[in-house]
Amino acid sequence: MVKLAAKCILAGDPTVGKTALAQLFRSDGVHFQNYTLTAGVDLVVKTVPVPDTGDSVELFIFDSAGKELFSEMLDKLWESPNVLCLVYDVTNEQSFNSCGKWLEKVRAQAPGTTLPGVLVGNKTDLAGRRAVDSAQAQAWALGQGLECFETSVKEMESYEAPFHCLAKQFHQLYRERVDAFHTLV
Amino acid sequence: MRQFDLCLSSEGSEVVLATSSDEKHPPENIIDGNPETFWTTTGMFPQEFIICFHKHVKVEKLIIQSYLVRTLKIEKTKSKEPVDFERWIERDFVHTEGQLQNEEILVHDGYCTYLRFIITKAFDHFISVHCVSAEGLVVSNHS
Ligand SMILES: Nc1nc2c(ncn2[C@@H]2O[C@H](COP(=O)(O)OP(=O)(O)OP(=O)(O)O)[C@@H](O)[C@H]2O)c(=O)[nH]1
Numbered sequence: 237m238v239k240l241a242a243k244c245i246l247a248g249d250p251t252v253g254k255t256a257l258a259q260l261f262r263s264d265g266v267h268f269q270n271y272t273l274t275a276g277v278d279l280v281v282k283t284v285p286v287p288d289t290g291d292s293v294e295l296f297i298f299d300s301a302g303k304e305l306f307s308e309m310l311d312k313l314w315e316s317p318n319v320l321c322l323v324y325d326v327t328n329e330q331s332f333n334s335c336g337k338w339l340e341k342v343r344a345q346a347p348g349t350t351l352p353g354v355l356v357g358n359k360t361d362l363a364g365r366r367a368v369d370s371a372q373a374q375a376w377a378l379g380q381g382l383e384c385f386e387t388s389v390k391e392m393e394s395y396e397a398p399f400h401c402l403a404k405q406f407h408q409l410y411r412e413r414v415d416a417f418h419t420l421v
Numbered sequence: 422m423r424q425f426d427l428c429l430s431s432e433g434s435e436v437v438l439a440t441s442s443d444e445k446h447p448p449e450n451i452i453d454g455n456p457e458t459f460w461t462t463t464g465m466f467p468q469e470f471i472i473c474f475h476k477h478v479k480v481e482k483l484i485i486q487s488y489l490v491r492t493l494k495i496e497k498t499k500s501k502e503p504v505d506f507e508r509w510i511e512r513d514f515v516h517t518e519g520q521l522q523n524e525e526i527l528v529h530d531g532y533c534t535y536l537r538f539i540i541t542k543a544f545d546h547f548i549s550v551h552c553v554s555a556e557g558l559v560v561s562n563h564s
């Protein structure tokens with residue numbers, strides 16, 4: 237049994253629902269509420285079991301403000317990330333188009349390493365206002381090596397899956413590294 | 422006085438603290454004298470471990486075998502308990518793709534009872550430490 241610890245960067249444009257997602261995940265889906273825009277950074281810590289292993293991953297989720305895309309403050313806060321949760325709003329095409337920039341910014345913090353990541357399209361409850369096609373998002377995510385999810389934090393739908401996926405990917409990475417350590421001597 | 426590896430658990434040394442633990446790769450592996458066994462870190466940095474000699478020693482040379490360590494800080498104390506550590510050594514390692522890092526450090530003023538190793542930066546998400554040995558002398562068998 238091993239407990240891993242991962243620094244998880246939550247990134248995406250303002251108002252896409254990053255804080256709502258992180259807080260719902262923290263409270264195990266107890267409540268959905270409105271959040272005002274994040275100033276600075278919030279930290280959400282939660283342990284996620286890795287299925288079929290007895291192992292777990294403690295996620296340290298860094299929820300920062302979407303308006304900080306170009307700020308240098310994030311460079312310091314995001315130093316040495318382990319996994320990435322990239323969020324956009326399915327009713328806001330611009331928020332999807334920004335994902336490339338967010339991804340670049342986070343990857344720049346982890347040069348030379350694999351950074352497990354997920355892409356999350358939020359607010360699927362607003363079906364009539366959908367502006368980003370699932371297939372389009374999936375194609376982009378695939379090209380970037382990200383796993384793709386859609387959620388509605390408001391309807392409390394699928395909000396756990398992205399984090400469980402990150403935990404699983406990080407755990408897999410640990411196993412691969414340990415296998416490599418065995419071959420050194 | 423005979424010169425030997427002061428860190429070896431078979432000589433009475435012990436790892437008294439490690440910030441990571443995978444029961445398959447426990448910190449005891451660092452001082453078992455076998456580079457095939459190792460300790461792994463399991464998450465974010467910094468990560469550290471503390472070696473207790475259970476006696477007063479004078480370290481003259483440190484040899485660290487590891488993988489993917491980028492920056493290592495070493496602190497020491499002469500106290501009975503693992504407290505009052507003072508800064509001692511800081512090293513940047515080079516990335517050795519596919520083979521162990523093997524760092525030899527000649528040290529000055531190596532009087533101590535405990536050594537604290539802090540890995541502040543790494544080349545990847547996880548690192549391994551296979552062996553830490555310290556050449557030197559036993560000053561007194563009381564700690
Ligand atoms: N309809 C709907 N609204 C949502 C959903 N998730 C979040 N919201 C709303 O979207 C607004 C912004 O949510 P936040 O979680 O504050 O967004 P954020 O990404 O943290 O924004 P910043 O902190 O400014 O970067 C809030 O009013 C939420 O109630 C959802 O799934 N459906």
Ligand SMILES: [Mg+2]
Binds near residue numbers: 254255256273299300
């Ligand atoms: Mg927020």
